[in-house]
Amino acid sequence: MNRADTKRRHLRAGLAADRAVVAIGAHDALTARMVGSYGFDAVWVSGLGVATMAHAIPDLNLTTMSETLDAAIRIDRATDLPVIADCDNGFGGLNNVVRTLVEFEAAGISAISIEDNLFPKRNSLYLGASKRELIPVEEQARRLRAAKAAQDSDNFVLIARVESLIAGHGVDDACRRADAYVEAGVDAILIHSRDKTLGEIDGFLGAWSGVGQIPLVAVPTLFPTFTDNELRAKGFNLIILANQPMRAAVQAIEATLETLSRERRASAVDPDIASVNHLFELVGTAEAIALEDEIGPG
Numbered sequence: 001m002n003r004a005d006t007k008r009r010h011l012r013a014g015l016a017a018d019r020a021v022v023a024i025g026a027h028d029a030l031t032a033r034m035v036g037s038y039g040f041d042a043v044w045v046s047g048l049g050v051a052t053m054a055h056a057i058p059d060l061n062l063t064t065m066s067e068t069l070d071a072a073i074r075i076d077r078a079t080d081l082p083v084i085a086d087c088d089n090g091f092g093g094l095n096n097v098v099r100t101l102v103e104f105e106a107a108g109i110s111a112i113s114i115e116d117n118l119f120p121k122r123n124s125l126y127l128g129a130s131k132r133e134l135i136p137v138e139e140q141a142r143r144l145r146a147a148k149a150a151q152d153s154d155n156f157v158l159i160a161r162v163e164s165l166i167a168g169h170g171v172d173d174a175c176r177r178a179d180a181y182v183e184a185g186v187d188a189i190l191i192h193s194r195d196k197t198l199g200e201i202d203g204f205l206g207a208w209s210g211v212g213q214i215p216l217v218a219v220p221t222l223f224p225t226f227t228d229n230e231l232r233a234k235g236f237n238l239i240i241l242a243n244q245p246m247r248a249a250v251q252a253i254e255a256t257l258e259t260l261s262r263e264r265r266a267s268a269v270d271p272d273i274a275s276v277n278h279l280f281e282l283v284g285t286a287e288a289i290a291l292e293d294e295i296g297p298g
């Protein structure tokens with residue numbers, strides 16, 4: 001069995017298990033490598049993370065499909081965990097969505113998420129105008145069906161992300177969309193919300209007849225007090241903690257720069273930053289040098 005299929009099988013098994021799969025957001029390969037050391041189940045290639053950390057641009061559909069794919073490939077190579085790539089709205093129309101699935105699948109990624117935001121999308125956590133249009137449900141279902149028909153392997157996972165609650169269309173619209181996407185053949189439904197009380201999500205879970213029939217995905221950035229077990233008990237199979245390592249990194253970098261700008265000497269930050277040796281360790285430097293020495297000069 002090849003590496004891609006092994007990872008996809010792990011993810012599929014996790015989605016069918018009693019315990020929730022917990023995926024941690026990574027914006028680069030080293031973050032993905034580190035995620036694997038703490039007992040998590042999967043890595044989320046965050047669109048917000050890649051736009052913010054790799055490009056310093058806003059999460060407004062400005063990163064291209066190939067930039068996202070490059071980030072996902074680097075991340076995938078750095079971890080033995082299954083990788084779930086945030087592919088925004090599939091970067092365009094029906095054929096862009098189809099090509100997105102084909103490219104990510106061929107690259108060995110385990111899963112992609114495609115959301116129903118119109119191009120250009122805005123990050124769902126950004127507090128702008130509350131009500132906005134989405135891709136019409138029939139059109140989004142048509143795109144997802146076409147993408148699924150282009151899939152080559154058995155175990156690749158297509159997650160359809162429903163933005164009805166974020167976009168102000170309510171639970172009925174969310175149910176209608178989730179039904180249509182399931183009917184189109186997707187493998188999981190991500191129901192996104194920024195309602196801190198979980199009231200909206202509970203409304204969806206109470207109303208949607210598909211609960212328990214297909215894996216459900218949550219991104220609890222704005223309802224962060226619920227544990228993975230509590231969200232599993234509500235019916236979620238995959239919990240994506242989408243952006244915490246990136247936010248930790250930004251805060252640590254700012255604190256470090258602030259101290260350096262004040263103290264003007266490197267030792268002022270030494271107690272608070274990783275050692276260079278730790279960086280060498282994280283990427284297997286000693287092992288690589290040992291391999292070279294073992295094999296000897298060519």
Ligand code: SPV
Nearest residue numbers: 046047048086124125242
């Ligand atoms: C991301 O991490 O890019 C996501 C999750 O899509 S959210 O930022 O909540 O939209």
Ligand code: MG
Nearest residue numbers: 046047048086
């Ligand atoms: Mg995103």
